[in-house]
Amino acid sequence: MITRSSASSNLFVYGTLTDKHLVYQLTGKKFPTSSASLRDFERRIARSGYPYILPHSSSKVEGLLIRNLDPESLRRLDRYEDEGRLYFRKTIAVFSRGRQVACETYVGNRRLLEPGG
Numbered sequence: 001m002i003t004r005s006s007a008s009s010n011l012f013v014y015g016t017l018t019d020k021h022l023v024y025q026l027t028g029k030k031f032p033t034s035s036a037s038l039r040d041f042e043r044r045i046a047r048s049g050y051p052y053i054l055p056h057s058s059s060k061v062e063g064l065l066i067r068n069l070d071p072e073s074l075r076r077l078d079r080y081e082d083e084g085r086l087y088f089r090k091t092i093a094v095f096s097r098g099r100q101v102a103c104e105t106y107v108g109n110r111r112l113l114e115p116g117g
Contacts, residue, residue, distance in 0.1 A: 008067075008068040008069055008070055009068075009069045009071075009074050009103070009104060010065055010066065010067050010068070010069070010101060010102065010103035010104070011065070011066045011069055011074065011077065011103055011104050011105065012036055012038055012063055012064070012065055012066075012092065012094045012103045012104070012105040013063055013064050013065075013066060013105070013106075014038070014043055014051060014053060014061050014062070014063035014064075014105075015050060015051035015052075016050065016051075017064075017066070017077065017080075017081075018063060018064045020033065023066065023077075026073075026076050026077060026080050027069075027072075027073040027076050027077070029070075029073055031066050031067060031068055031069060031073075032066075032067045032068060033064050033065060033066050033067065034064070034065050034067070034096045034097055035062070035063075035064065035065070035096065036062075036063055036064060036065035036094040036095060036096035036101070036103075037060050037061065037062050037063070037094060037095050037096075038053070038060065038061045038063065038092060038094045038105065039059075039060050039095070040055060040056065040057055040058070040059065040060075041053045041054065041055055041056060041059060041060075041061045041092075041107075042054055042055075042056035042059040042061065043061045044108070044113075044114075046108070046113040046114075047113070048113075052086075052087065052106075052107070052108025052109075052113050053105070053106075053107055053108060054107065054108055054110060055107075063094075065094060065096045065101060065103060074104075081106045083106065085109065085112070086108070086109055086112055086113065087106035087107060087108055087109060088106070088107050088109060089104050089105070089106055089107075090104060090105060090106075090107050091103075091104055092104065092105050
């Protein structure tokens with residue numbers, strides 16, 4: 001069963017946003033977190049050196065689930081990630097604390113981030 005709060009969002013992160021201090025700098029808030037894993041995605045490194053993920057069967061990405069993000073904090077993280085250009089925020093499900101949890105994540109724009117893209 002997938003669980004999700006309607007008043008807030010959960011966000012799976014796997015790169016720079018796993019740094020809780022950075023999240024605080026960007027949002028001015030602290031959020032509860034837990035370890036999480038995302039199945040059928042693969043973590044890659046862009047030409048710029050930043051990580052991104054793409055769908056890939058039988059792969060798994062380890063990361064952090066940030067819980068209970070308010071809409072304004074999520075907008076600030078979207079700006080940081082250049083959502084809509086470098087990354088696309090997608091709804092997914094991860095496994096955290098032995099349960100499947102609905103959340104969102106930033107999937108890389110293959111055209112801009114892949115070597116030779």
